[in-house]
Amino acid sequence: MIREHATRVLLVEDQQLIRRGLAMLLATTDGVDVVAEAEDGLGALDVLSTTTPDVVLTDARMPRMDGVELTARCTRDHPGLPVLVLTTFDDDALVQAVLTAGASGFLLKDTSVEELGMALHAVVEGGMVIDPRVARAAVQRKRTVDGPLAILTRRERVVAELVAQGLTNADIAARLVLAEGTVKNHVSALLRKLDERDRTSLALTLYKALGD
Incomplete structure (x- = not known):
């Protein structure tokens, strides 16, 4: 790399x-x-x-x-x-x-x-x-540690909170001053770690977890 x-x-x-x-x-x-x-x-x-x-x-x-x-x-x-x-x-x-x-x-x-x-x-x-x-x-x-988010890194947790709010990758990239590709990689990691098939189900899971 x-x-x-x-x-x-x-x-x-x-x-x-x-x-x-x-x-x-x-x-x-x-x-x-x-x-x-x-x-x-x-x-x-x-x-x-x-x-x-x-x-x-x-x-x-x-x-x-x-x-x-x-x-x-x-x-x-x-x-x-x-x-x-x-x-x-x-x-x-x-x-x-x-x-x-x-x-x-x-x-x-x-x-x-x-x-x-x-x-x-x-x-x-x-x-x-x-x-x-x-x-x-x-x-x-x-x-x-309670909840499914215990396995996330600090950066993934920050991205997860914004995904839960419904922000797009472009919105998250602008908010965190990151490349959109970097945000996409974090979202892919969230999907894998939380065993979700798509972004909609991921956002719902994160919304529920962060709202508890």
């Missing part, structure tokens, strides 16, 4: 050696550019006040502000900015906390550089990436 520009990454990691190592490895990854670094969540929020990355790549457990709280703050204050959590910890409670906070992905630190690069691109494009080794916890979280 041809990208117009490199994926701009804010790297957040409290251990300097690991942070520098990740930055060096990502520098060798095609289409990835580490534009800023921070040693914890508070530092990352300071960076976000002056820098506009495409994605935040963060550790989960850090002093002052951890990755869970950082994810929640990004979800609230920087909607549309995906957060990918990269950590050595794989306990179910952490996975569920991170995803509940709004993370777009969760990977373990022994993942390959190639897989990490692909994951960064995927979440920027609106996808969700979960390490297969922690997928069980992710599924358990989905089952505990």
